[in-house]
Amino acid sequence: MAVTLEKIPGQEERVILSMGPQHPSTHGVLRLVLELDGETVIRSLFDIGYLHTGFEKSFEDKTYSQGITLTDRMDYLAPLSNNLAYCLAIEKLLELEIPPKAQWARVLLTELTRVGSHLVWLGTHAIDIGAMSMFLYCFREREEILRIFEMVSGQRMMTSYFRVGGLALEPPLGWLDRVKKIVDRFPERVDEYEALLTKNPIWLRRTQGVGTISAEDAIAVGLSGPSLRGSGVDWDLRKKQPYSSYDKFNFNVPTRPEGDVYARYLVRVAEIRESLKIVRQAMEGMPEGPIKANAPHIVLPDRESMKTSIEALIYHFKIVTEGFHPPVGEVYQAIESPRGELGIYMVSDGSPKPFRCHVRAPSFANLQGLAKMMEGRLIADAVACIGSIDVVLGEIDR
Amino acid sequence: MSVDLENHAALKKLRAFDPDAVEDVQAFRGELTLFIRSTKLRRAAEFLRDDPELSFDFLADLTAVDHYPNEPRFEAVYHLLSIKTAQRLRLKVRLPGDDPRVESMLPVWPAANAYEREVFDLFGIQFENHPFLRRILLPEDWEGHPLRKDYPVQGNITRWP
Numbered sequence: 302m303a304v305t306l307e308k309i310p311g312q313e314e315r316v317i318l319s320m321g322p323q324h325p326s327t328h329g330v331l332r333l334v335l336e337l338d339g340e341t342v343i344r345s346l347f348d349i350g351y352l353h354t355g356f357e358k359s360f361e362d363k364t365y366s367q368g369i370t371l372t373d374r375m376d377y378l379a380p381l382s383n384n385l386a387y388c389l390a391i392e393k394l395l396e397l398e399i400p401p402k403a404q405w406a407r408v409l410l411t412e413l414t415r416v417g418s419h420l421v422w423l424g425t426h427a428i429d430i431g432a433m434s435m436f437l438y439c440f441r442e443r444e445e446i447l448r449i450f451e452m453v454s455g456q457r458m459m460t461s462y463f464r465v466g467g468l469a470l471e472p473p474l475g476w477l478d479r480v481k482k483i484v485d486r487f488p489e490r491v492d493e494y495e496a497l498l499t500k501n502p503i504w505l506r507r508t509q510g511v512g513t514i515s516a517e518d519a520i521a522v523g524l525s526g527p528s529l530r531g532s533g534v535d536w537d538l539r540k541k542q543p544y545s546s547y548d549k550f551n552f553n554v555p556t557r558p559e560g561d562v563y564a565r566y567l568v569r570v571a572e573i574r575e576s577l578k579i580v581r582q583a584m585e586g587m588p589e590g591p592i593k594a595n596a597p598h599i600v601l602p603d604r605e606s607m608k609t610s611i612e613a614l615i616y617h618f619k620i621v622t623e624g625f626h627p628p629v630g631e632v633y634q635a636i637e638s639p640r641g642e643l644g645i646y647m648v649s650d651g652s653p654k655p656f657r658c659h660v661r662a663p664s665f666a667n668l669q670g671l672a673k674m675m676e677g678r679l680i681a682d683a684v685a686c687i688g689s690i691d692v693v694l695g696e697i698d699r
Numbered sequence: 700m701s702v703d704l705e706n707h708a709a710l711k712k713l714r715a716f717d718p719d720a721v722e723d724v725q726a727f728r729g730e731l732t733l734f735i736r737s738t739k740l741r742r743a744a745e746f747l748r749d750d751p752e753l754s755f756d757f758l759a760d761l762t763a764v765d766h767y768p769n770e771p772r773f774e775a776v777y778h779l780l781s782i783k784t785a786q787r788l789r790l791k792v793r794l795p796g797d798d799p800r801v802e803s804m805l806p807v808w809p810a811a812n813a814y815e816r817e818v819f820d821l822f823g824i825q826f827e828n829h830p831f832l833r834r835i836l837l838p839e840d841w842e843g844h845p846l847r848k849d850y851p852v853q854g855n856i857t858r859w860p
Contacts, residue, residue, distance in 0.1 A: 304833060350836040357821075358845055362852045393728055520757055520782060523810030534782065541785040630727040633778055633789065635759065644760055646776065661760040661778070669813050698836060 304348050306334050326429040326684040329694030342675045352698035360658035364624030365391050373459040376696040381414040382638040384463040390634035390645035391465045394627040401588040403467035404546045409583035412576040417446040418639035419569050426688035430507045466600035467593035484581045508563035512674035512686035523666035526641025528690050531565035533558035538637040550579050562689040599625045624653030662696040716746050732789040737801050744807045755779035761814035763822045767848035772796030800825035821846040
């Protein structure tokens with residue numbers, strides 16, 4: 302923290318400007334150090350760590366199941382995606398087989414998370430550039446999605462709904478009807494957003510040709526997710542390395558070749574539509590059956606069997622007091638979170654707590670693309686660039 | 700999910716390129732880990748990136764693991780990804796406990812910039828030739844490296860003067 306840029310000798314007329322950390326358009330506590338020539342950004346540097354909470358150290362002090370609650374708090378706009386990556390990593394260590402109903406519910410809920418996260422991005426990105434009303438529209442719809450999360454998990458945001466081996470609870474009756482309401486109504490809403498922005502001349506002037514990054518540069522600095530697809534790279538982990546039975550769903554991966562702020566905007570808006578398609582498929586094809594894997598030494602038993610079976614009671618006691626012991630080894634599990642490749646690197650030494658749990662946060666890598674995007678652009682465009690890579694500081698600082 | 704160690708393209712090619720580079724191989728849950736000698740890392744990395752069939756052009760992640768009190772204490776862990784072939788590969792470099800240092804991979808994968816600063820910050824591993832190796836998450840005047848195993852979870856409790 303508190304880094305700054307050194308002035309280059311002979312360029313004394315340039316101004317070093319500190320932007321943030323309390324700046325409304327930095328989406329949290331991101332501080333940028335900009336070297337300006339007039340209003341043009343020559344160089345830039347990001348300064349992070351204001352939200353550093355030591356999650357990776359905390360993981361090592363908690364059992365595998367306890368760690369799930371921490372993952373929500375990293376990327377607080379997409380808690381279920383984080384839950385999923387963390388659980389998948391442990392399930393890969395344990396080689397657990399997850400029943401289809403749990404997998405379908407996971408896909409449905411993570412796609413709703415993606416829609417919700419993109420809505421926050423769209424609202425805040427638009428408000429940064431000056432389209433005030435978008436914010437209200439987006440948050441209205443996001444609330445409906447959060448109500449579904451509240452319905453299934455009891456929490457709007459810090460859901461912790463996915464557990465190692467399946468889901469925490471059986472979803473309540475009638476939840477799919479609520480989902481159906483959203484899925485039926487939503488495409489019109491997306492049309493509304495696009496009517497406000499996609500052909501709006503002010504929006505086009507502020508975003509087209511701004512913050513351009515080529516595909517080679519994007520790959521080199523580690524961009525992923527919509528920011529990479531906005532540069533024309535057809536890369537989506539849901540297609541390329543399918544997890545949680547994404548290979549059984551039919552959807553497209555939107556890409557745009559331009560690599561500017563407008564391209565990233567179009568990719569994300571198209572992604573909202575694709576996610577809704579996946580949600581509809583998951584809703585209509587939701588299989589029947591158990592929501593937890595058949596692994597009594599790992600998955601908590603349900604309340605009823607605890608009262609009637611001594612084995613279930615013993616397992617419950619063992620899992621809660623001690624935890625379970627995965628085999629010695631290490632895995633890396635990556636998923637396509639709303640922001641890009643969210644990877645969990647989990648090292649197990651056979652004890653009930655992770656020996657090391659590292660989070661590959663997509664925003665952390667995406668932030669490195671920012672310097673390239675802002676170079677040579679006006680300072681007002683810097684705001685558009687920050688918005689277009691959709692950073693979440695909770696995940697960057699961890 | 701098992702890895703065919705003898706016929707794995709990356710391993711076979713890297714061994715043919717430099718027989719000394721790979722000191723150890725591990726496969727677990729379908730993931731291949733190559734232990735690279737720290738002196739050979741730069742050349743091996745460039746080879747893996749530039750070989751047209753492998754083309755590991757995307758450095759997905761860079762982190763470290765502390766095996767305190769065992770020696771060699773640290774492992775630097777590189778997660779590579781090939782956008783072209785959708786393959787993943789993990790490289791590891793073993794580093795000693797006193798004065799752990801390894802060459803910066805910034806010239807090979809520019810993405811390593813912030814990752815290496817993070818590992819330096821939290822583990823205290825030096826990355827040689829990194830142009831701006833400063834703490835990134837913690838304050839500049841922080842003492843110690845929190846992700847080391849000999850650093851207590853609750854932190855070093857200091858008294859207010």
